[in-house]
Amino acid sequence: MAESEPPKPKPRPIVRIGLFLISHSLLVSVVCITAGLLALLLLPVLAKNTYISExxxxxxxxxxxxxxxxxxxxxxxxxxxxxxxxxxxxxxxxxxxxxxxxxxxxxxxxxxxxxxxxxxxxxxxxFFSSPNPAAVQENYSCSSxxxxxxxxxxxxxxxxxxxxxxxxxxxxxxxxxxxxxxxxxxxxxxxxxxxxxxxxxxxxxxxxxxxxxxxxxxxxxxxxxxxxxxxxxxxxxxxxxxxxxxxxxxxxxxxxxxxxxxxxxxxxxxxxxxxxxxxDNSEEFxxxxxxxxxxxxxxxxxxxxxxxxxxxxxxxxxxxxxxxxKLWSLLDSTWLKSLGDLFETLGKVARSLNRQWNFGIPVAEYVDGTATLASSLYNQALGVPxxxxxxxxxxxxxxxxxxxxxxxxxxxxxxxxxxxxxxxxxxxxxxxxxxxxxxxxxxxxxxxxxxxxSRFVSVGVYMIAFALLVAPLPMVAASLYSDANKRNPSFEKGKLTSFPAAADEPAISFRSWKWLHAAKVVFVVHLWGVILTLLPYCIYQIPNLSPTTSLLTWVLLSMISLLILHLVLGSPFSLVDVSQPQGNEWALLKSVMITATFTGLCLMSVINFATAEIGALLVVPMCLMAAPLRLDLRVKNSRACARAASNLLLVFIGFPLVAFLVLIGALQGFDSISAGEFWNWMESLWKWNSATYIYLSWLASFYYFTSDDRDMRGCRCGAENLFICFCKP
Missing domain, CATH: 3.40.630.10 (Zn peptidases)
Known part of the structure; x- marks a missing residue:
């Protein structure tokens, strides 16, 4: 009688948990993002009274x-x-x-x-260094x-x-x-x-x-x-x-x-x-x-x-x-008062169950705390003293x-x-x-x-919201990479798919190297982001330019640099192996893009945590919801149309220029804003060596390119930040 094969050893518990999270990445993403937003809204409630530590x-x-x-x-x-x-x-x-x-x-x-x-x-x-003491005005006078x-x-x-x-x-x-x-x-x-x-x-x-x-x-x-x-x-x-x-x-x-x-x-x-x-003011206090x-x-x-x-x-x-x-415009916010009323009610219910549960604060204190917290978060994220x-x-x-x-x-x-x-x-x-x-x-x-x-939120509390927001990114990236390999019909384990093997040579698997094709696409977008960051230095050398003209010049030079980059390096999608199914190609590209986003957010959190926190609010939903627009339009069902509309809305609102104008309009009124204010704002960021300038410059990376005449023929792709790509005929 043949001997029975020994049972395969079970993976460690931590590995099983990881595999479970990866296999249920969609559900985990929804739960984490919802919990992250709730944690942000709860920060004024979780604030502690200040005290002298020394x-x-x-x-x-x-x-x-x-x-x-x-x-x-x-x-x-x-x-x-x-x-x-x-x-x-x-x-x-x-x-x-x-x-x-x-x-x-x-x-x-x-x-x-x-x-x-x-x-x-x-x-x-x-950049990121102190000004040169020798860089004084060249034509200064004795009175200067x-x-x-x-x-x-x-x-x-x-x-x-x-x-x-x-x-x-x-x-x-x-x-x-x-x-x-x-x-x-x-x-x-x-x-x-x-x-x-x-x-x-x-x-x-x-x-x-x-x-x-x-x-x-x-x-x-x-x-x-x-x-x-x-x-x-x-x-x-x-x-x-x-x-x-x-x-x-x-x-x-x-x-x-x-x-x-x-x-x-x-x-x-x-x-x-x-x-x-x-x-020096005349306000009455x-x-x-x-x-x-x-x-x-x-x-x-x-x-x-x-x-x-x-x-x-x-x-x-x-x-x-x-x-x-504080952000005074938030003090009159109706939705904020309603949310504060909800937290106050929950606090009363919690204290009725147990008097030691000190959850919830009065509505006025919650609204005022949120306005102060938003101002503190904004000033830190801006990076300007x-x-x-x-x-x-x-x-x-x-x-x-x-x-x-x-x-x-x-x-x-x-x-x-x-x-x-x-x-x-x-x-x-x-x-x-x-x-x-x-x-x-x-x-x-x-x-x-x-x-x-007299009240503050420590890093140990507000980092929870950031961790919850970015937690889905590595899980979704791993899930997409795994699915891309499973769906590849031309790939069989242990067989060489790129070129034939000799009879006396062992078969070699190149599964782990396929992501390099998508990484080239992401690298091209990063390279263009660097060019966008350096263009204002060239524009600043042109005298007597108005802010609006400078902004339009920036946009024009960005398009020209993209065209030159396209001619020199070729279409990024031409670097992708189009012999594999289009879904696999897209899954690998999105997996690498999400990995780059996760790495960028984590690095930014070391430089400026507030910028990374706000960036996670904008970027993470874009990354998770990104999908080829052309495929959604072909399906023509309610779910696909809703996803396509959400992608377009997120890309439009998340674009730095649009987001800035919407924010200023909401705070100061839309009658007093102009596109030139965005240039002035960006100019103040680079003059103060703010890391937020580099972050926003890469966030503004939006490019178009065409592929060769194969599976992706006629498709135009755009990338937003780290780098949400959607395609349309």
Missing amino acids: NALMPGSASPMLSTVDVSVANTFVNEITSLNLKSTSTDIEIPKLIAQRVADLGGEVSYNKFHPLLNKFHPLN FGVNTVGIIRAPRGDGKEAIVLVTPYNTVNITLGEALSLGIAYSVFSLLTRVTWLAKDIVWLAADSQHGEYASVAAWLRDYHTPVFGGLGKLNTEMCHERNNPYEWKKTLTTATEMSDDFQRAGTIAAALVIKVA EKDALSIYAEASNGQMPNLDLINVVNYLAVHRQGLQVKVE TGPHGAFRDYQVDAVTIEMSPKAFSKYNGRQNEVLLRGGRLIEGVILSVNNLLEKFHQSFFLYLLTSP
């Missing part, structure tokens, strides 16, 4: 030392600045000299930081430079290895009352800190000349601060300028015995930085408000503890109303911009002392907390989204 900060543990005498002196300083602005025609000279004189009178070290504005233009070789005034207090209990920076941007040419008050707040705190004995970190006061931009002046000082230059910094080309325009001649006018060095003055490693601003701006380039955020300290001291010590940015603090984050320094908005601004004159006192004590408290730290901020979160000044 015990050494101890905000509010000491009584403020800033007295009314300091405020009175600061008020006199503000009045001197405003009087100079009214009387003098050379405030760009007199105000820096006045600040330097007051710092010298207090016993601080004084220096000037002269800088020329950098050329703020797109250059592909400088800016002068930052820097005062330094050496800590009596410190070793000079750490420092805290206070930044007060102001326009030296035409200073406003709000800027003068911000200088007064910094001066009052600086005056106090010259007398205290508990200071363990050096204090640097940077009065930044913002006539060329707030960010530019701060970035120039930081660039010089972290770049050693020998032979005296800032003397560049001063001999070409008149003495009146040479800041190093201004030191001769100081009436104190304090000597001001021509060399660049430095303190220790910067532990934290605060940008102080006072708003119930009480004095404080706005916090924290987003830096490419979605970088300061340590949450710094925001928590500012928020705690502002609310519980100074009685200020703390605000963060929301203030001068972004320059510090480029050097891994935790920094925020705080802007006071006093109530009844039109009746300001009678409340200057109150504004100076509240602002000064707030800054004093923050400096005292940071001064207590023995190391850099590290205890709290660096990846988070704010739903209010």
